[in-house]
Amino acid sequence: MTLSPILYAADILYTGMGSPVRSGGVVVSGQTVAAAGPLAELRQNYPQAREVPGRRVISPQPVNAHTHLDMSLYDFKSLPYFDWIPEVVIAGRARRGLEGARVGLEAVRASGTAGMGDIVWDAATMEWLLQESDVPGTLYWEVLDPNPASAQATFEATREHIVAWRRLERPGGPRLGLSPHAAHTVSHELYRLLAEYAAGEGLPMQIHVLEHPSEAELFATGGGPLAASMGRMVPGLSISDILGREPSEGLTAVSYLESLGVLKARPTLVHMVNVTPEDIRTVAQSGCPVVTCPRSNRNLHCGTFPWQAYAAAGVEIALGTDSVASGETLNIHDEIQAAWAVHPGLDPRLVVRAAVKGGRRVVGGRVPFIRRGETWSEQYLWPD
Ligand SMILES: [Zn+2]
Structure with missing residues (x-):
């Protein structure tokens, strides 16, 4: 008895090569890809194939x-x-750590994710993930210190951690990275030290940038609700102490990071919602990729990521869930659905490409090709 091949049909086919196409399909024979391409062509060339319709x-x-x-x-x-930073993140800090990471890693694994970029806050979690995680990608050590007086000490402690943890990296396992938390929560002195170190060591970086409109206000005027919230969290430290300059009209978190030389290390910039057209040009010229988290942005009242403008400027875009505290779940397929809903006018193929190729550009790894002779995986059929 011979089994006839199966033809899987989909609204969008991305083979990992070129750009995603509409109305595509894959012919699978046993466990091997026999052909991938336009659906009409496959129907003609494989009339004996049993067609499975209706995938997105x-x-x-x-x-x-x-x-x-x-x-x-x-x-x-x-x-x-x-309000979310002090009332949720800081107030709930006792619940942050290794136990959460175990639960989170299980959720990421179960969601059919090929890789991840994770922000790690404590040493025990970093050591566990470096040794145990079987999800490839990058583990970014989070650094948060707005006080320039302690920049040198914080930098030395960071470097000691990185040197020790580099020994825990495994072939095929996650790699180490660095995450200065946000443009306004790490002092200008510390930014210079971290960016130079990361560039020299080839350490990938992620930074939260221009997430909420209040962050744009903070850099332009030194005031607003984020400045007030910072004033309560780090009393005695002014915004100009942190930035090493006065906030001013036309200053943005992006132009500030560029002025410090941070963008030369090509960090991945996360969120990037409340940007100016000039910021987008700067990011395109510097070659920094950006990560968008549509559910988190919606839930924290941040506004809408200007996807079309980034795409037009040729910026590499990736997708992330952020934490469950703002993003609801760690399932990247939920985030892809949300991206389609939040950006109804956007070509949905851009979202697919971002989640697949953009993501790997950020966290590392290669896109497997779906083409004749390659092994088929059921994971290629995305949940609808
Ligand atoms: Zn985040």
Whole structure:
């Protein structure tokens, strides 16, 4: 008895090569790809194939380019960003750590994610993930210190950690990276030290940038609700102390990071919602990729990521879930669905490409090809 090949049909086919196409399909014989391409052509060439209709996407698995696994024991809460940081992240800090990371890693694994970019807050979690995680990608060590007086000491401690943890990297396992938390929560002195170190060591970086409109206000005027929230969290430290300059009209988190030389290290910039057209040009010229987290942005009242403008400027875009505390789940397929809903006018193929190829550009790894002779994977059939 011979089994007839199966023809899987989809609205969007991404083979990992070129750009995703509409109305595509894959012919699978046994466990091997016999052909992939336009559906009409496959129907003609494989009349004996049994057709399985109705998928939205066939593609290599997506990547979750921005997570906080160690916050997986937090409850989800929707609040404006400047209230969410103190009322959720800081208030719930006792729940942050290794136990959350275990739960989070399981959720990421179960969601069919090919890789992840995770922000790690404590040493025990970093050591566990470096030794145990079987999800490839990058583990970014989070650094947060707005006080320039302690920049040198914080930098030395960071370097000691990195040197020790480099020995824990395994072939095929996650690689180490660095995450200065946000443009306004790491002092200008520390930014210079970290960016130079990361560039010299080839350490990938992720930075939260221009997430909420109040961050744009902070850089332009030194005031607003985020400045007030910072004033309560780090009393005695002014915004100009942190930035090493006065806030001013025309200053943005992007132009500030560029002025410090940080963008030369080509960090991945996460969120990037409240940007100016000039910021987008700067990011395109510097070659920094950006990660968008549509559900988190919606839940923290951040506004809408200007996807079309980034795409027009040729900026590499990836997708991430952020933590469950703002993003609801760590399932990247949920985030892809949200991206389609939040950007109804956007060509849905751009979202697929971002989740697959953009994600790997950010966190590392190669896109497997769906083409004749390659092994077929059921994971290529994305959940609808
Ligand atoms: Zn985040």
